Amino acid sequence: TPIAVLISGNGSNLQALIDAQPHSHYDIQLVISNRPNVKGLDRAKSAGIETLVLDHKAYDSREAFDLAMIDALDAKQVQVVILAGFMRILTSAFTHHFLGRMLNIHPSLLPKYPGLDTHQRALEAGDSEHGLSIHFVTAELDGGPVILQAKVTIEQNDSVETLRQKIHTLEHQTYPLVADWLASGTLTLEDNKVRFKGELL
Numbered sequence: 521t522p523i524a525v526l527i528s529g530n531g532s533n534l535q536a537l538i539d540a541q542p543h544s545h546y547d548i549q550l551v552i553s554n555r556p557n558v559k560g561l562d563r564a565k566s567a568g569i570e571t572l573v574l575d576h577k578a579y580d581s582r583e584a585f586d587l588a589m590i591d592a593l594d595a596k597q598v599q600v601v602i603l604a605g606f607m608r609i610l611t612s613a614f615t616h617h618f619l620g621r622m623l624n625i626h627p628s629l630l631p632k633y634p635g636l637d638t639h640q641r642a643l644e645a646g647d648s649e650h651g652l653s654i655h656f657v658t659a660e661l662d663g664g665p666v667i668l669q670a671k672v673t674i675e676q677n678d679s680v681e682t683l684r685q686k687i688h689t690l691e692h693q694t695y696p697l698v699a700d701w702l703a704s705g706t707l708t709l710e711d712n713k714v715r716f717k718g719e720l721l
């Protein structure tokens with residue numbers, strides 16, 4: 521299944537998806553970054569994957585930027601879109617176009633802490649656990665149906681940095697698996713509900 525990965529930076533999740541590709545049902549056709557010169561673009565190029573920089577600052581509106589992305593993705597017959605540290609809010613035109621075909625990974629146990637600074641917020645709240653969520657993307661920011669969550673226990677000596685590392689490790693272990701499920705048709709979205717092999721989750 522032809523897929524694309526959208527990034528804005530480091531791309532360590534992109535790397536995990538690249539590494540798992542040989543034994544997966546997806547084929548990364550294109551990596552789009554809204555920022556030039558980021559490490560994730562080098563990772564894609566090293567793997568021989570086509571890259572495209574669409575600098576959002578070059579567009580008059582979110583709508584125009586998103587339409588340019590849709591054109592690029594459709595031109596490559598991309599069936600599934602994986603957001604991997606893509607730091608732009610998407611328009612409803614974009615989320616609608618890829619509804620049921622687009623995943624995001626978010627470093628919190630949603631619905632807790634949508635948005636930024638999730639590790640800081642979990643620490644400040646005194647939470648005993650934290651984690652990540654992989655979800656279908658809908659028009660609501662970090663609000664689409666959750667597919668899978670992985671948890672870590674917050675220890676007394678944890679900091680933003682230790683939590684970031686622990687969660688990144690879990691992200692790299694889980695995101696390629698869920699991307700594979702979506703690419704193979706094992707995972708579907710029907711009436712805003714997640715199904716795994718046709719069964720409601």
Ligand code: GRF
Pocket residue numbers: 529530531532533534604605606625626627688691
């Ligand atoms: C990850 O923590 C992910 O949950 C969030 O952005 C970060 C991306 O990291 N959406 P990387 O660029 O994949 O290293």
